[in-house]
Amino acid sequence: MNLSCPIPLTNYPRVLLAHGGGGTLMRGLIDVMFSAAFGDLGLQTDTDAALFPPTEGGLALTTDSFVVHPLFFPGGDIGRLAIHGTVNDLATVGAVNGRLTCSFILEEGLPMEDLWRVVRSMAEAAREAGVAIVTGDTKVVDRGHGHGIYINTAGVGEVRHGLDLSPKSIRAGDVMVVNGDIGRHGVAIVAQREGLDFETVIETDSAPLNGLVAAWLAAGIRVRCLRDITRGGLAAVLHELAGAGGLAYHLVEAQVPVREDVMSVCELLGFDPLHIACEGRMLAVVAAEDADRAVTVAQTEAVGEGATVIGTVIERDVVPVTMRSRSGASRVVSMLSGEPLPRIC
Amino acid sequence: MKFVDEYRNASEVQRIADVIHRVATQPWTMMEICGGQTHAIARFGLEELLPPGIELVHGPGCPVCVTPIEKIDLAVEIALLPNTIVCSYGDMLRVPGSRKDLLSAKSEGARVQAVYSPLDAVKLAEDNPDRQVVFFAVGFETTAPANALAVYTAKQRGLKNFSVLMAHVLVPPAMEALLSAPDNRVQAFLAAGHVCTIMGLSEYEVLVDRYRIPVVVTGFEPVDILLGVLGCLRQLEEGRAELENAYERVVQPEGNETARRMMYEVFAVGDREWRGMGVIPLSGLQLNEAYAEFDAESRFTLSERCEPLPTPCIAGQILRGLKKPHECPVFGTNCNPEHPLGAPMVSSEGACAAYYSYRRVSP
Numbered sequence: 285m286n287l288s289c290p291i292p293l294t295n296y297p298r299v300l301l302a303h304g305g306g307g308t309l310m311r312g313l314i315d316v317m318f319s320a321a322f323g324d325l326g327l328q329t330d331t332d333a334a335l336f337p338p339t340e341g342g343l344a345l346t347t348d349s350f351v352v353h354p355l356f357f358p359g360g361d362i363g364r365l366a367i368h369g370t371v372n373d374l375a376t377v378g379a380v381n382g383r384l385t386c387s388f389i390l391e392e393g394l395p396m397e398d399l400w401r402v403v404r405s406m407a408e409a410a411r412e413a414g415v416a417i418v419t420g421d422t423k424v425v426d427r428g429h430g431h432g433i434y435i436n437t438a439g440v441g442e443v444r445h446g447l448d449l450s451p452k453s454i455r456a457g458d459v460m461v462v463n464g465d466i467g468r469h470g471v472a473i474v475a476q477r478e479g480l481d482f483e484t485v486i487e488t489d490s491a492p493l494n495g496l497v498a499a500w501l502a503a504g505i506r507v508r509c510l511r512d513i514t515r516g517g518l519a520a521v522l523h524e525l526a527g528a529g530g531l532a533y534h535l536v537e538a539q540v541p542v543r544e545d546v547m548s549v550c551e552l553l554g555f556d557p558l559h560i561a562c563e564g565r566m567l568a569v570v571a572a573e574d575a576d577r578a579v580t581v582a583q584t585e586a587v588g589e590g591a592t593v594i595g596t597v598i599e600r601d602v603v604p605v606t607m608r609s610r611s612g613a614s615r616v617v618s619m620l621s622g623e624p625l626p627r628i629c
Numbered sequence: 630m631k632f633v634d635e636y637r638n639a640s641e642v643q644r645i646a647d648v649i650h651r652v653a654t655q656p657w658t659m660m661e662i663c664g665g666q667t668h669a670i671a672r673f674g675l676e677e678l679l680p681p682g683i684e685l686v687h688g689p690g691c692p693v694c695v696t697p698i699e700k701i702d703l704a705v706e707i708a709l710l711p712n713t714i715v716c717s718y719g720d721m722l723r724v725p726g727s728r729k730d731l732l733s734a735k736s737e738g739a740r741v742q743a744v745y746s747p748l749d750a751v752k753l754a755e756d757n758p759d760r761q762v763v764f765f766a767v768g769f770e771t772t773a774p775a776n777a778l779a780v781y782t783a784k785q786r787g788l789k790n791f792s793v794l795m796a797h798v799l800v801p802p803a804m805e806a807l808l809s810a811p812d813n814r815v816q817a818f819l820a821a822g823h824v825c826t827i828m829g830l831s832e833y834e835v836l837v838d839r840y841r842i843p844v845v846v847t848g849f850e851p852v853d854i855l856l857g858v859l860g861c862l863r864q865l866e867e868g869r870a871e872l873e874n875a876y877e878r879v880v881q882p883e884g885n886e887t888a889r890r891m892m893y894e895v896f897a898v899g900d901r902e903w904r905g906m907g908v909i910p911l912s913g914l915q916l917n918e919a920y921a922e923f924d925a926e927s928r929f930t931l932s933e934r935c936e937p938l939p940t941p942c943i944a945g946q947i948l949r950g951l952k953k954p955h956e957c958p959v960f961g962t963n964c965n966p967e968h969p970l971g972a973p974m975v976s977s978e979g980a981c982a983a984y985y986s987y988r989r990v991s992p
Contacts, residue, residue: 478745544630551633553745554977611642611851613674615987621966622723622732 289400290316299394304424313422317400321407326383326416334418336383339442344379346370347438353431355398357476359487360563363402366435367409368490368563372512375494375566377449378501379441382415382494386437388422391430402433413492415439445501451528453508458597459575460533461568463496463582464489464590465541466518467560471549484545491564491587499588503581506571513565516620519558519605521567523619526604535595535607535617558607559620569597636850637673645855646678652862656682658814659861660807660950662800663769663821664691664978665849671983673851683862686814686950687973687980689803690821692768693720694972694979695903695948696796701726703931704765704794708739710929714757715794716742716750717765718772724975727935747772747779754783754791763925767796771823773914774888777895780916780923792925795915798901800824801832802912807949808840815950817861819847819854822876827892829884833872841870848876895920905944905972944971947980954984961985 291313302309319329328334350366367384374382386406390399410417447453468489475486493512500507511521518540522533535558542550542557550557564587570578575593582588595607605617635641661667667687670676676685689695705726708715715731722731722743735741740760744750750764766776776793783791800821807813820833825846833844843864847857856875864871874880892914901913916924941959946952954960954973964970966982973979977986 480745547630547633551630609673610637610639611673611675611678612639613677615672615674618986 289397290320291396291400296396298396299390299392299399299424301392301424301426304390304422310422317403318420321403322386322410322417322420325407325410326418327420328418334383334385339381341442341444344374344377344441344443345438346373347436348373349434349436351431351434352473354476355402355432357488358472358485360490361402361405362433362435363404363406364409365490365563366437367406367413367415368492369514370437370439371413371415371492371494372564372566374439374441375492375497376510376512377441377443378445378447378497378507378510379443380494380498382413382439382441383418384410384415384437384439386417386420386435388420389430389434389436390422390424391432392424392427394432398432409492413494415494447501447507449507449509451509451525454525454529454531454569454597455508456531456597456599457572458508458569459572459593460535460595460597461570461575461578461582461591462513462518462541462594463493463566463585463588464564465543465546466513466562466565467542467546467550467557469563470517470560471546471555474553475549480549482545482549486545486549489562489564493564493566493587496566496582496585496588499581499585500568500578503577505574505578505581507578508569508571510569511567513562513567515561517557517559517561518567519556519617520619522605522617525569526600530600532598532600532603533595533605534598535605537607537609539592540594541590541592556620558617572596633850636848636852638852642678642851642855645852645859649683649855649859649862650680652859652866653680653683654866656684657816657862657865658684658686658950659817659819659858660686660688660815661819661847661854661857662688662690662804663824663849664694664976664980664983665823666690666819666821666847666854667980668978668983669849669851669854671987674987675851675854678855679858683858685858686953687947687983688807688950689903689906689948690769690800691973691976691978691980692796692798693724693976695798695905696721696724696767697902697904698727699931699934700794700796701730702728702935703926703929704763705729705731705734705739706931707763707794707925707929708734708741709737712760714740714742714753714760714762715765716744716753716762717767718745719743720976720978721765721767725969747776748782751779751782751786751788751791754788755786758790761790761792761928763929764791764793765796766793769798769800769821769824770827770892771821773797773896774827774885774892777892780895780920781891783923784920792923792928793916794925795913797896797914798903799898799912799914801836802909803903803906804836806906806909806912808836808842810949812949812951815842817843817865818845819857819861820844822846822848822853822880825874825876825880825884827885827888830872830874830880830882837870837872843870843873845873845875846880848879903948905948940970942971944973944981947971947973954981957981
C-alpha cells in the first residue's frame with residue numbers, strides 16, 4: 285500500500301463538508317482513499333450492500349462505536365481500536381470469518397493526513413486479525429460538532445462450534461483465566477489525554493483476540509463463557525456474569541496481573557485497576573480441569589503471553605464479586621459508579 | 630511497586646495483627662481521621678483482622694464530603710454563567726449540591742473541568758483570557774500549600790480572570806470538636822499522616838495534653854494502619870496518652886516549613902461550616918487580606934439558597950464516629966454513590982462510599 289495520503293493534500297488538506305455530500309469529492313474519497321486502503325480486504329464498492337455466499341452454521345452480528353479522544357495515543361489509534369473492538373466482540377461468541385462494516389463520522393476541518401493515518405491503521409489491523417472490511421459510509425458534520433473522527437464498525441461472523449458460550453453455561457467450581465495484564469488501555473488514554481508524564485510511556489493493550497479464542501476452541505478447552513474486558517474493566521464483566529447467572533466470582537488479588545507502571549498511575553490517581561478499560565483482554569471462564577491447559581495454550585499466542593488464572597466461580601452467598609486481597613482479607617469488588625475520576629488526596 | 634508492596638505484605642500484616650490480638654485485653658474505640666485511611670481499611674479488609682473488641686470508627690476526614698452544600702450550589706451557578714470555567718479535583722465534580730452537581734451542569738453546557746494540579750487551573754485562566762476561571766479549592770492542610778501556590782502565581786502574573794472558591798478545612802479543630810462533644814466515644818486517634826507531613830506534630834501535642842488522649846500519626850497502607858492501631862492500643866492498655874509518630878518515613882516532627890510559609894502567605898484561619906457537623910470555630914482557611922481579590926465569593930454570589938430536601942440520612946452521626954454506615958436505614962438502598970443522600974457517600978473517600986465499594990454485605 286502507498287504510505288502517503290492518496291488525496292492530493294494541496295487540493296484538500298482538510299476534510300470539507302462536501303466530502304460527505306454525495307458528490308464528486310465524496311466519490312474521490314471512496315475511490316482514492318478507502319479503496320486504496322481496503323481494496324484487498326474485500327471492500328465491495330459496486331453495490332450499496334455487501335453480498336456473501338451462504339454460510340454453514342449460525343451467524344453472529346455485533347456493532348460498536350468509537351469516540352475515543354485523543355485520536356492517536358501510545359500504541360494505537362481510534363482506527364485500530366475500531367477494528368479490535370468489533371473483532372473481539374465476535375470472538376466472545378467464537379465466531380470466525382469476520383466481515384466488518386465501517387462508518388465514519390468526520391468533523392469538517394479534520395486534517396486529511398489524520399484521516400489517512402486512521403484508515404491505513406484500520407487496514408493494517410484488519411489484515412492482522414484476518415477479517416474483511418466489506419462496506420462503509422461517510423458523513424461529515426459541521427466543525428465543532430464532532431471530535432475529529434467517530435467510527436462505527438459492525439461485524440458478522442460465522443459460528444461453527446456448536447457450543448453455548450453464554451453465562452448460563454458457567455458452573456460453580458469453574459476457573460477464570462485472563463490473557464494478560466489488565467488496565468493498560470485506560471491508563472494509556474488518561475495519561476495522554478491529561479498530559480501526565482511518567483518515566484515510561486504506557487502503551488494501550490489493544491489487540492485482536494479472535495486467534496486466541498480459535499486456539500482455545502481448537503485445543504478442545506472446555507470454555508464455558510468468554511467476555512472481552514472493556515469499559516468498566518474486569519469488575520464490570522464479573523458483575524454482568526453474576527447478574528446473568530446467579531453465581532459468585534472470587535478473585536485472588538495476587539494473581540490478577542497489573543503492570544507496575546499501570547499500578548503506579550492507579551495509586552497516584554486513586555483508580556482501581558479492576559475498573560479500568562482494556563482493549564485486548566479476554567476473560568475466559570473454563571472448566572477447572574482445563575484451566576492450566578487454557579493458560580498454556582494462550583501462552584503460545586502473542587496476545588496470551590501473560591495469560592494466567594485469576595480466580596474461581598463459587599456458589600452465590602450474598603456478594604456477587606469478591607477478592608482476596610494481598611494482605612489476606614476478603615473484600616467486595618463493586619462496579620464503578622460514574623466515570624473514574626481522580627481522588628484529591 | 631517500591632514503597633507500596635512492602636507495606637501491603639501479607640505476612641507482615643498478619644504478624645502485626647497477631648501482636649494486636651495478644652496486646653488487646655478489653656474493648657477500645659479508636660478513630661482514623663482521614664478518609665484515605667478509611668478507604669484503605671475498607672479496601673484491604675483490615676477490620677476483619679482485628680480482635681472483636683477493637684472498633685475503628687471513621688472520622689470526618691474527607692474534605693470533599695464536608696464541603697457545605699451552599700458552596701457546591703454556588704460553584705454550579707457560576708459554572709452555568711456564560712464565559713466562566715469552573716475547575717477542581719475530580720472528586721469534587723460529582724458531589725451533589727441541593728439540586729445538581731457540577732457534572733450535570735456540564736451536560737447543560739457549563740464548562741467544568743477536572744484538573745490534576747492547581748497550577749493547571751492558573752494555566753486555564755491564562756489560556757482563556759475572555760473567561761472567568763474559578764478553581765474550587767478543597768482539601769485539608771495537605772493540599773493547601775499547592776492551592777496557595779496557585780493563587781500566589783496568579784497574583785504574580787497579574788491574572789484578573791482567576792479566582793478560588795475556598796473550601797479548605799483544618800484537622801485539629803475538628804478533632805477538638807469531636808472530643809469536646811458530650812457524646813464522644815473516641816478513645817484514641819490515628820492522625821492523618823499526610824496532614825502532619827505539612828504541619829508537623831506540635832498541634833497534636835496540645836490535643837494530647839488537653840484531652841489526655843493517645844494520638845498516633847499514621848500512614849495509609851495496611852502495615853502503616855495496623856501499626857497505628859497497635860500504637861493506640863498499647864497506650865490505651867498501659868494507661869498512657871502520648872503523641873507517637875508511626876509514619877516516620879514521611880512525617881518529620883517539624884513538618885514542611887516551606888509549604889507552611891506559602892500557605893500562610895496566601896491564607897488565613899477562620900470559622901468554617903462542615904457539612905453534617907455544623908460550624909467549627911477556626912477550622913477553615915480563607916484568603917487573607919493581601920489576596921482577597923482572588924476570592925470567588927466576592928465576585929459571584931449565590932442567587933437563591935435552596936433548602937436541602939429532608940432525608941433519613943445519619944451523616945452527622947457517622948462523621949462524628951457515633952454510628953457506622955451500615956447502621957443507616959437508607960445505606961445501600963436509597964443512598965448509594967449514584968444517588969448520595971449524605972456527605973459520606975458523595976466522595977470515594979467518605980466512610981459510606983468506602984463501605985459501599987468494598988464491604989457491603991448485601992448486594
